[in-house]
Amino acid sequence: MAIMDFGGVKEDVVTREEFPLAKAREILASETIAVIGYGVQGPGQALNLKDNGFKVIVGQRSPSKSYDKAVADGFVPGVTLFSPEEALEKATVIMYLLSDAAQIAMWPTVQKHLTKGKALYFSHGFGVTYKDRTGIVPPSDVDVFLVAPKGSGTSLRRLFLEGKGLNSSYAIFQDATGRAKERALALGIGIGSGYLFETTFKNEVYSDLTGERGILMGALAGVMEAQYNVLRKNGHSPSEAFNETVEELTESLIKLVGENGMDWMYANTSTTAQRGALDWRKPFRDATAPVFEELYARVKAGEEAQRSIDTNSQPDYRVKLEAELAEIRDSEMWQAGKTVRSLRPGK
Incomplete structure (x- = not known):
């Protein structure tokens, strides 16, 4: 952690200096990361992780424009591109990057595959914060966290290709394994964040919607x-x-x-x-x-x-x-x- 001064207020932030990419790769070396949803955030995060050397698969229904885009982006059907159900089964980390409405619809399917020790990753606190409205209540034996880039997935990818980064917030909602924070930070570095600052699911969604x-x-x-x-x-x-x-x-x-x-x-x-x-x-x-x-x-x-x-x-x-x-x-x-x-x- 680095302590930075933001207009007289001190904040802990995580930069690439104290949390290098090599450390992130080491932490996630045995993980299979499944990106569920290949629309707004999915492509940028999936491709950045892939290019950074992580084991990434995509779960996307076929036929669909998003499936075709994943193929065009280099994900191979049956190898790194699967149906959502197959990807959920294979994953140890589930990156749940569907739209908020689609997350609600698909939650029963995702929930079935959240076995003990897996990690559930969001880029928005909506589903969990408004759980009384969405029905998204993760089981108690999985890690639940978010990394939220402060910009579009397109910008995340563009800046990554330019050798830059988009700042992201991160939050831990549930630490079942004792590894939730290191998993979250490793993924944050892996997707190409410039630096990461801590928040909560509730604060993330309140600030984002506002x-x-x-x-x-x-x-x-x-x-x-x-x-x-x-x-x-x-x-x-x-x-x-x-x-x-x-x-x-x-x-x-x-x-x-x-x-x-x-x-x-x-x-x-x-x-x-x-x-x-x-x-x-x-x-x-x-x-x-x-x-x-x-x-x-x-x-x-x-x-x-x-x-x-x-x-x-x-x-x-x-x-x-x-x-x-x-x-x-x-x-x-x-x-x-x-x-x-x-x-x-x-x-």
């Missing part, structure tokens, strides 16, 4: 739409409104924030931009704080979880989802964005 609905996706999209609409209402062209709202943020400023921090970005913009940003930061913060408070309260009460379970398990969910996405895709703002992206140099 972040997704908040600044990472929901709030960001909403604020962008609001500014774009105000600019258009006041006579600005679609190109100008989109560039000032989205393009400059995504292609320039947010990258500087990620590399150096918000204060650095402020210090390296015009004095007019500095003054305006500093003056308006607090009004935006104060205006949105009540929305975030309401959002967190709904997450904590399980209302957002139930909303997800109810809607995502409906047979026509994909049809309704496509209609909602089409509304965004066909809006003037994102049609303008499509044109702006096509005009980027090198396209």
